[in-house]
Amino acid sequence: MPTVLVVDDEASIRTLVEYNFSRSGFLVEGVEDGKTAYDILSTDARKYDLVVLDLMLPGMDGMEVCRRLRQEGVKIPIILLTARDEEVDLVLGLELGADDYVTKPFSPRELVARARAVLRRSEAKESEAKPSAAGKVLRAGRIVLDVARHEVRVDGVLMDFTPKEFDLLQYFMENPEHVLSRDQLLDRVWGYSSATDTRIVDVHVSHLREKIEEDSKNPVYIRTVRGIGYKFTEGVSAK
Incomplete structure (x- = not known):
């Protein structure tokens, strides 16, 4: 089963996302801040298949987490969650190497569907070896x-x-x-x-x-x- 790391400081949203991924057959872990997520992923990214990353996080925000991971060569697929439906946020997130984005409020089913699509694409790219x-x-x-x-x-x-x-x-x-x-x-x-x-x-x-x-x-x-x-x-x- 694929393993997803959910990063969101809002407990209600994190719980909702974790629940829907779990019932869809994913193994799920959740953290509430960007620094913890970055520390986990920079040392043991291979443990996870996907990251669902909120942009507005305390301390180290989602943009910075994404930027640092990509600079260090961590290629794990990332889906951004953003409550700010602004072009500049989407552009910057995609520039930093995020694979997709979902704007809050969102449908949990849509998020899981996008996660499956991102994982399929990632697996297809690996097969190109x-x-x-x-x-x-x-x-x-x-x-x-x-x-x-x-x-x-x-x-x-x-x-x-x-x-x-x-x-x-x-x-x-x-x-x-x-x-x-x-x-x-x-x-x-x-x-x-x-x-x-x-x-x-x-x-x-x-x-x-x-x-x-x-x-x-x-x-x-x-x-x-x-x-x-x-x-x-x-x-x-x-x-």
Whole structure:
């Protein structure tokens, strides 16, 4: 059974989340502050399969916990809980390497469903160490994506990508010239087809453009298809 660490200073919310994960077949542990969570995860992250992390924590907040763990190379999947439905919070959390977010108030069933989706995606990425992934390199214009090495280079320069940014770019490059809806991207990259909104896709696309486009305001690789979603091209200007 997968083990989840729930980090929230509100006892009622922590109890609710722990109960719903337990009845869904997870092993659950809970802590009430960020410093304790960081100390546990930085020394024994392999004990856990997933972290559900509140942003507003006393002392060390969720952003800082996420930032430190990712800087130290801890790759455990993280779902953020936030009561602040603001773009800046979502952007920063995703930039720091969180895998998903859920805004309070939330449905416990939705949280568990997202947790399962994040775990499925994490397991799929681990399986890419198989020989079938060895040597797989995708190229488009100035971009070279090495699947086995989990590296992206633009004009020969190694770029810094979060795990989910890498996943999204890989899916785009594996499906060039296909119009991909936001719902389709949620399903194929994040692993679920139902979400409260699709901003998580738009935020990641925005960050990809900043890293791979010469002019993120006039993209030539990831183009918006109005009313539908996005299309990845080989980097030839439409002008």
